[in-house]
Structures are given as C-alpha cells and as structure tokens.
Amino acid sequence: MRYVAVSALSHPGLLRERNEDSLVIGPWTLCATVTENPQTLVFPLGAPLVVAVADGLGGHPGGDVASALVVRRIAAIGPALADEAAVHDALNACNRAVYQAAGDDRGSELAAMGTTVAGAVVQPGSVLVFNVGDSRVFAAPRIGLRQVSLDDSPPPEPGRRTTSVVTQCLGGTRxxxxxxxxxxxxxxxxxxxxLICTDGLTDPLPTDVLDDVMRTHDDGRAAFELWKAAIAAGGPDNITLAVVRVADE
Known part of the structure; x- marks a missing residue:
C-alpha cells in the first residue's frame, strides 16, 4: 500500500509580530500559529490529498484572515479536486470568497486583504501543482531541486535576488x-x-541551500533544517513549509 507523508511547520520568523501564513494538509489546517518542530501526518494514497500554504499579504490588514479563509475552504473541498478544472474552479471560488469577506467588513479595515497560495493535490499516478502569487512548489528528487510553480512577480531589481512584489493574488485590491x-x-x-513553501523560506535562502538540505535529510529533519537555515539568515518574514513524500508501505 502506498502512502503520503507530510512534514510541516509554520513560524512567524524573527522580525514579524505575528504569523499571517496558513497551512492545509488534507482536512487539517494551521492558521496564525507558531511551531518550531515539524508535525508529520501520514495518509493512504487514494482520494485527492491537498497540501498547500497561503501567505497573507504583508502591509495589508487582514492578511491572516485571508490566508486562513483560503486554507479552510480548500480543506473542506480538497477531496473533490481530482482534475485541473476542479482546481481552477476552487481557486476562483477562494478569490471570490476573500473579496466577499473583505466587503462584509463594514469598517473597511479588511477591504484590501489578500493572500498568495501554492500547493499540490496528490493522488495515484499524478500531482496537480497550483499557485497564485509567489509562494512556491518544488519537486525534490535526488538529482536536484526544481521549481514547478510559476511566480507571479516582476523581475527583481538589479543587484537583488528576490522581490516582494506580486502581480496577482487572491483578493488584495478594493x-x-x-x-x-x-x-x-x-x-x-x-x-x-x-517542497511547498511561502517566500519566508525562499527569500532569505538561495535554491542551492534548499537543494542541499533536501538532498541531505529525510522529511521531518529536512523541514526542521530548512526552518533553522531561514532563521539563521535573519528570519525576515513568516516561514511556512511542507515536505511531501510518496512511498510504499
């Protein structure tokens, strides 16, 4: 029997006052939490299993609200996401839900709240990789890490390796x-x-560091060492990541 093992953690980093990231693994969610040790969940490989991260937009009130709304909605409909069309429909519905929740805030405090999202739907024989924004999904074979998501961000300025600007997200505008x-x-x-992660991991750490950790360590230890490396690099943003592995029992 084949199974899916997911080792994950979510942490605010060293500079942010709160964690605006959220995480979904099947029916299980983590929202605005602090973990320093990876949690590992194991599922039989069968019905679609969604693993995703959502990064609430920094500088916008309600980023944590938006990211939590999205992962909870994905958790509720995850088993139905069996093909690309279903994933597209789900993400469009999440986008509408963020705008609706922002519009329901009479004081307009949440009017421009938004979030990125990136993840994978794991099922027998295939993985559906998805994203909106700059959170990322990497394939992590032994031959080398490879990004399979597509960043929604402009090229970084000369002399910089990353940019915090996103060209699209869920919500984020009035x-x-x-x-x-x-x-x-x-x-x-x-x-x-x-490897599924927010930019709190990829901004401070170059891809070769991520690759080295994933090559060197198994799932839970890899998740811990990636978090530790991001903290050692200054922990400038919220850090949320999940290492997903498919294996025979």
Whole structure:
C-alpha cells in the first residue's frame, strides 16, 4: 500500500509580530500559529490529498484572515479536486470568497486583504501543482531541486535576488480582480518528494541551500533544517513549509 507523508511547520520568523501564513494538509489546517518542530501526518494514497500554504499579504490588514479563509475552504473541498478544472474552479471560488469577506467588513479595515497560495493535490499516478502569487512548489528528487510553480512577480531589481512584489493574488485590491491560476499536472512515482513553501523560506535562502538540505535529510529533519537555515539568515518574514513524500508501505 502506498502512502503520503507530510512534514510541516509554520513560524512567524524573527522580525514579524505575528504569523499571517496558513497551512492545509488534507482536512487539517494551521492558521496564525507558531511551531518550531515539524508535525508529520501520514495518509493512504487514494482520494485527492491537498497540501498547500497561503501567505497573507504583508502591509495589508487582514492578511491572516485571508490566508486562513483560503486554507479552510480548500480543506473542506480538497477531496473533490481530482482534475485541473476542479482546481481552477476552487481557486476562483477562494478569490471570490476573500473579496466577499473583505466587503462584509463594514469598517473597511479588511477591504484590501489578500493572500498568495501554492500547493499540490496528490493522488495515484499524478500531482496537480497550483499557485497564485509567489509562494512556491518544488519537486525534490535526488538529482536536484526544481521549481514547478510559476511566480507571479516582476523581475527583481538589479543587484537583488528576490522581490516582494506580486502581480496577482487572491483578493488584495478594493475592487474585484479575477485571477489566472497556474495549474500543472505532473506524473507521480513512489519516492517522489515535493517542497511547498511561502517566500519566508525562499527569500532569505538561495535554491542551492534548499537543494542541499533536501538532498541531505529525510522529511521531518529536512523541514526542521530548512526552518533553522531561514532563521539563521535573519528570519525576515513568516516561514511556512511542507515536505511531501510518496512511498510504499
């Protein structure tokens, strides 16, 4: 019998007052929490299993509200996300839900709240990788880390490796704006691993560091060492990550 193991954690980092990231693993969610040790969950490989992170927009009130809304909605409908069309429909529905929740705030404090989202739907034989914004999904085979999500961000300024600007997200503006989610189907085999994370991990750490940690360590230890490396690099943002592995029992 094949199974899916997911090792994950979420932490505010060293500079942010609160954690505006959220995480979903199947029916399980973490929202605005602080963990320093990875939690590992194991599921049989069968019905669609969604693992995703959502990064509430910094500088906008309600980023934590938006990210939590999205992961909870994904958790509720995850088993139905069996194909690319269903994932597109789900993300469009999440976008509308964020705008509706922002509009319901009479004081307009949440009027421009928004969040990125990135994740994978794991099912027998295939993985549906999706994202809106700059949170990322990497395939992590032993031959080297490879990004399979597509960043919604402009090229960084000369001399800089990253940018904090996103060109689309769920919500994030006072007037409704439709999204064009990235959804890609890739084949799945036993032993495949994926890294799903917010930019609190990828901004301070170059890809070669992520690759080295994923090559060197197994799931839970890799998640811990990635978090530790981001903290050692200054922990400038919220850090949320999940290491996903498919294996035979």
């Amino acid at each position: 007037a409704y704006r439709a999204i064009h989610a990235h959804v890609t189907a890739v084949s799945l085999s036993p032993g495949d691993r994926y």
